[in-house]
Structures are given as C-alpha cells and as structure tokens.
Amino acid sequence: MRRLLIVAVALVAALGVASAVALTAAAQGTGPLAAPAAPQVSYQPAERSAGGASTGTAPASSANPAEPVSVRAAGGTLDGVALTGPDGETVDGALSPDRSTWTSTAPLDYATTYTWHGRALGADGATTPVAGTLGTLKPAHEVRGTLNIGDGRTVGVAAPIEIRFDRHVDDRAAVERALKVTTSTPVEGSWGWLPDDNGGSRVHWRPKEYWPAGTHVRVDAPLLGVGYGGGNYGAENLSTSFDIGRAQVVKADTRSFRMVVERDGRQVASYPASYGLAADPDRNTRSGTHVVTEKFTDKRMVSPQYGYDLVEKWAVRMSNNGEFIHANPASASAQGASNVTHGCVNLSPADAKAYYDSARYGDPVEVTGTPVRLSPKDGDISDWTLSWDRWQQLSAL
Template sequence: MDMYGNRSARRSGRGRLRLAVTAVLASTLLLTAACSGSDKASWQGGGDTESTTSSAGPAAPEPTLSTVAVTSPAADAKSVELWSEVKYSSEDPANTDVVVTNAKGTEVKGTLDKDKNVWVPSDSLAWGTKYTVTVTSPAAEGKTNTTSSAFTTMKEPSKIVRVTSFLGDGQTVGVGMPLIMKFARSIPEKYRAEVERRMTVTATPAQEGTWRWISATEVHYRPKTYWEAGTKIFYNVQLKGVQIGDGWYGRSNLTVDLKIGREMIMTVSNKTKKMTVKQDGKVIKTIPVSLGKKSTPSSSGTMVVMEKAAHTVFDTTDEDPVNGYKTPIDWAQRITYSGQFIHAAPWSEGKQGNTNVSHGCVNVSEALGEWLFGKTLMGDVITVTGTEEKLKNGNGWTDWNMSWEEYKKGSYLN
C-alpha cells in the first residue's frame, strides 16, 4: 500500500508539473501573439480570418488636385477682339497662375486679378493671331493641375479709324496747354466713355485733370488748375482694336512724352491798354497795346497761344473782297480760330497804350513784339478783360475760359 501509494503520489506530482508547464507555455504563446501583431492566430478562434485591427492606424487619403479651367474665350474661339479678358475658374485662386503666349511661344504681358479670376492684356493683342492660355494650380506633394486652351483674334477690319495727337514726343509747352486728340470720323456718344478709359494721362507731379469732348471728333484734357511749371506728362492712348463706332475700330495705339515749361501768364486790360507779362509769378514786362476797335472788338476771355509765325501775311480778301486786306505781319501768335493774334503792328505804335484801332488783334510794337515772341511757348496763357465782346467757347483752345465744374461736364466718365 505504502509503496503503491508513494508511486501514485509521484505520478500525481509529475502530472501537476506537466499541467503547469503547459499553462505557462499557453500563456506565453498568447502574450507573444498579442505583442507580435500577427494577423493569424487559429488557436484564438480566428482561424484563417484576417484581424480587423492594426496598430498602423487608418490609411492617409489621396491628395486632391485643385480643378482649373479656362472659361473665356471659349476653346478654339475665332475672331476674338484684341482687348478680350481671359477668365478662368479655380478651386485655389490665390495660388493659381495664368500664362498667355503667342504663336511663337512668347509670353504676353498682362495683369492677373486673382480675386476676380481674370487676366487682362497690358497692350492690345495682334490682329489675326493664335494665342494659348495655360492655367496652373499647385496641389499637395508637389503635384499640379494644368489646363490649356487656345483662341484666335479677329482679322484687321476694313473699318478702322485713325487717332492722332496734336502734340508729339519731346515738346515743351506752356502751363495752359490742353492735350488734344482727334479722330478721323465722328465717335457716337455710346462709345465715348470707353474711349476715355483707354486714354490715360500721367503727370509728374500728379495733378487732377479730365478729358472733355469738344466735338464728336475732338477731345481735350486739362488739369483742374494750370499745369505746374516743369511738369512731366505721359499719355497712353490704347485704342487699337477698340470699338469706337458701329462696326468701326481704332487703328492703332500711341504714346506721347512731353514737358511743361516755366509759367508765363499774359494779362491784357482794355481799361489801361496794357499787357502785363508774368513769368513764374513775377512781372517781367509791361507792354502798351491797341485792341480791336468797336466795329471789330477783341474778345474778352482766357485763351492760349495756339501757333506762332515770325513772319506771315494776313489775307482777308477771300472773306471780304471789298473791305478785306492783305498785310505782311511780324511776330504773330494766334489765340483764336477766328483770326485774333498778338502781333507787331508798327503802323499803330502811336495809338498803343491809349486807343483801340485793330481788327480784333492785340497790337504791340515791332520791338516788343519780337521780345515777346522770343519768350512765349505754345500753350502760354493770355487773358483779355474789359472789351465789348466775350470770347465764345470753341473759338480756339478755350479750355480755360470756363470753370472746372463746367469743364468736367464734358467728360463721359464724370
């Protein structure tokens, strides 16, 4: 019994040892499987099914590209006008770029407004030319989304209007000089505002000014007060390809650089029969004058010197064969279209300073006429006061013969 019992006890002890080892082994396997992240553990009841959990977390989403498109001009559009804007759409407009190239691949200068999603050419495009628009928007991880579209501009039309400037590059003119643009045909009123927008004036130093339509074929520009002495003026007229009539287009663009000289103001009083000449605010000469007699009075108002001729001939015989005259004249300076001048009149020197005997002109002596001629510039100001007749606006460059408020009414932008 004791022997048998002892044997049984030993067997029982070994059995408990094997159970303990097995339990430890199983526990180790479970711990190993849990730490290893194995996706197969059939003894855990998973069989060959994939585990639904992973320590790597959810997969990162694919980067999304910003969508871009050219919305105008339409793809492959023909006969596009030369100043057409390029419009586009983008989901990331702040970081979107637009490049326009011509048929040779040269980039066209323009201004990109990212708030309005529009590109505007800095100058008119060329007639009958193909252009390519490329719109690019960046995306994540260095990727970009790019789209291209092409269009072709209109051919040069048969109905084109020549636009000219009275003034040219490099001229120096007086402080009252208006800028003058002329058109080869009448511009309908509905197009005049756009014409004004295309004619920009830059003055240095800056001065307030505006355009005024003198007629359907002529428009002037003046500042609020006389130009400051020494002002540099640049004006840019961009009318090539711009509609300026029903079926008519501007022929070309032009630019003008010029300068305002010293300030010279001439003031003529009929009461005193004298002209006071001021340069840069200081009186430099007082000149006796004879103005128009009562039957042919001089005009009272503010005018400017329009043209100068050292020697010319006044001939009125075509207008008045009976009472007309033909007379050589020295040191003539035109101030009205109707034929009023400042000029030398040696035949009236005895009357100058006390009696009016002219046909409407401002008569001065031969010597003072030459002196004054040598001092003046086209655009210098002359104001005549106290005569029997008022200056009619339009009889010459009468831009200063009206108030600023009245002058502004002639603009289609004010």
C-alpha cells in the same frame, strides 16, 4: 508523376489568374501596362458653342487683339509653343514658371488669322499637339487718334491735352475709361468732349486751374481694341510724356493800351499795345482766356471783309478766329494810346520780337475790357471759357 502533373496544372492556373488581373488593370488604366496619360490642352479665349458656353478647347475666331491669348497644358508642360501670323512672324509671349501656360505679351492685329504651334508633354512622355488657328475680330472701321503734345515737349500752363479722332466716337464713356493722366504733383482735372471737328470727335483734358509750373505729365491711351460703337474700334495705343514749363501769363487789359507779361508771378515786360476797335463788334479783341497755339516769323493776313492782304512779322496765334499778337508798324502811333486794330494785339517790331521769343504753346493770354466774350466758336481751344463745373459736365463718365 501524378503529383508533379497536379503541381504543373496548379502553376498554369496561377499564371492564368495573374495574367487576367494584369489585363484587367491595363484596361482600367491603373496597372503597369496602362497607356500613358496625354496632357489636356486648352486655349484662352476659347470658341463659343451655339448655346453660348465656352468649349474651353478650340481657339477663338473673333478675339479682341488687345487682350492676351494663352494656351495651357493641364497635367503637363509646354514645349516649343509659338503663335505665328500669316507672314510667319511670331507673336511675343512668355511661359509661366512651371511651363504649363504660355501667354502673349504683345497685341495682335485686327482681322488676322494666327496659327498655334508646339506640343504639351506629359510626365510619362505622352504628348498632345498645340495646334489650330486663332482669328481676331474685323472692325467696321479702325479709328485713329492723334495726341496734340509730343514726347519730350515743354508747354505752357494753360495747355490742354487733346486726342483728336478721325471718325465720330459713339461710345465716349468706353474711350474715356481707357484714358489716364499721371502727374508728378497732384493736379485736379477732367476730360471733356468738344463738338466734332472735320468729321471726327475730340476730347480734351484740362486742369481745374492752370498747371503748376514744372509738372511732369504722362498720358496713356490704350485704345487698341476699345469699341467705339457702331462696329468701330480703336486702331492703336497712344502715349506721351511732357513737361509744364515756367508759368508765363499775358495780362491784356484793352483799356490800359498795354500788354503785360508775367512770369512765375512776376512782371517781366509791359509793352505799349493797340487792341481791336471797340466801336465795331467784329473787330473787338475777345475777352477771355486765349491759349497760344503757334507762332510765325512772317504771317500773311487776309480779310475780304475789311479789304486787306499783308504780311506781318513776329505773329503769335492766340485763337483760331484770326487773333494774333504781332508787330505792326502801321499802327505805331496808336500803340499805347488807342485801340484801332481788327482784333489782333499790335506791338512795335522790337516788342513783338521780344514777346515772340518768349512765347510757347499753351501760354495763356488773358484779355479783359471788351464787351465781346471769347466763345467755343472762336477756335479749337475754348476750354478756359467754361467754368470748372461746366467743364466737368462735358465728361462722358
């Protein structure tokens, strides 16, 4: 009996030691009774602490909506992750192949609070919630831009690319760095900033020489989230794709009293014409490269200075200073013989209609032979009045 008692006591003591070891291991998180390890969840961008360092865990309160946001589960996988706006709409996003990271694939909106949903799962079943809010920055103003050439259009070889903004742009370099022009054949060109118009800035891209005929052009302007200075930001992304058509160039030598049309290097028409009266500088047709911008079957033309108010047929605008190529039966006797107009190029109705039918936006009209030069004050498209070196100096980069 005594021996049995001793054995029993020894067994209890052994069990006591084993229990102590197990409890110690559990307390240290290494033994079979350890608590499941929950995955670590971090967000990007993350909130900044007062000292400027990223905490790496809390969602940002002033994220740039153009930049992707993400959530990551270290030591686990993500399940049911979603980022929703105040209207309950979810933001498009995608999981990484190992399901540890979710990243947005669509831009967010300005001045909006989004909410995270979902959870992170550990290998042993432990979970960590994906939760919290994400706020995007609020611009002083959202500045909108407009491209001048729409998708799918075909334009002439002198057409510039223009982005017109509805407010002044201070940080022009930041905007210009975001812009990209891609062409189907190599074309040298540059952006140039022109004087503000109607309270807004404008930037043009011009090739060094006329566009090669048949070139396909794509413009990408991812301006959402780009800082314009003064707390202003780009309102949206812009893009367009278009084609350069045939190379039609008007040669308008005022001394010849004719207007010649060349297409792809070959003369296709020569019309008797009358240009601006040389004796009056205000009536001279300006020498220089004009660009066709629009055309009208009937155009009312008014001049308080010279006292006329009339409607002319087949009017093709070649500058914003009032210069057109149009029909004018009243000057028929001067066409081909003398220059008597108020600055426009006068043709017969039949010739004006033929030219009207062939003209398109971006066609160059090269006027020569007058003492008054076309200048930036003569209209929106004065790009070709500048030398290539001078044009490049208008870039902000």
